[in-house]
Amino acid sequence: MVKISSFQSHLLLDIQGGRIYELTLHSHKILGTYTRVDGKVGNSHVCAPNFSAEGIQAYGLSQHGSARNRQWSIESEKENACTIRCTVPPEGTYPSILSIEQQFVLENNSFTHVVTVTNQGNVNAPVNIGLHYYWDTPDGWEQLTINNKNISRSIAKDTYIPAHEKNRVRIQHKPAITLETGSDFSILQLWTGRNIVNNQTIFDTAYACIEPVFKNVGYFDSPMSMLKPKDTLKKTVKLSI
DSSP: OEEEEETTEEEEEETBTTEEEEEEETTEEEEOOEEOTTSOEEOBEEEOSOOTTTTHHHHOOOTTOGGGGSBOEEEEEOSSEEEEEEEEOOOTTOOOOEEEEEEEEEETTEEEEEEEEEEOSSSOEEOOOEEEOEEEOTTOSTTOEETTEEOHHHHHHTOEEEOOSEEEEEOTTSOOEEEEOTTTOOEEEEEOOEEEETTEEEEOOSEEEEEEESSOTTOTTSGGGEEOTTOEEEEEEEEEO
16 A cells, blocks of 8 residues: 555555545545445546446457556655556457556645556557546435536436536535546546345445546547557546545
8 A cells, every 4th residue: 555645635545456545635535445235345446448348349358447457566656646557468359558657646635636548559549538436425425416416316327427627526524525627527427336135226325436537438449539659648637625
């Protein structure tokens, strides 16, 4: 584990998978790690080169890409900042090798997360980027709002809403959080873990996933998604309270 801090804000990183184990801003827990109702342990991770089921049939890619399950290396580390990197070899019939870098910067009331994907191969390769954030909702997500709209039904349906340049997230008994995606992300995918028992759906309530995604379904493997050799795709998210 790697820990960086700034005043009352802390970030704990798991180098295995390049995952955010916990993020606290100004003493308020924002992102965490949870044992899900399906028995898996979930926490925040990057999705690249594909989001969700993109590329599984066409290339044999792993769900959300394999970077979330690989070992990352520490490129630089300071008291309030850290950069980690992972090399992703071709998987299935995916045509290229990728280098993925994550930069994390903490300030007292803000967290900046930068993801850079570089095509290290010699041919074009499709790339999308998602950030699978597990937001802490200790009192449940039924009253969770984004931009003053209740999103509980969207969480239950595993669907998405358009991303604004600045998104106001309100979680019960927490200060308002600004999720700033600029023009880098087009949608916010909404989800939580679930299991079906006796024909009834049981939802996880201790967290809700609000996931900035670069482009929506249909983008991956289109001509626009092709990253040329040695080119990079860089996306930034900022959380603040």
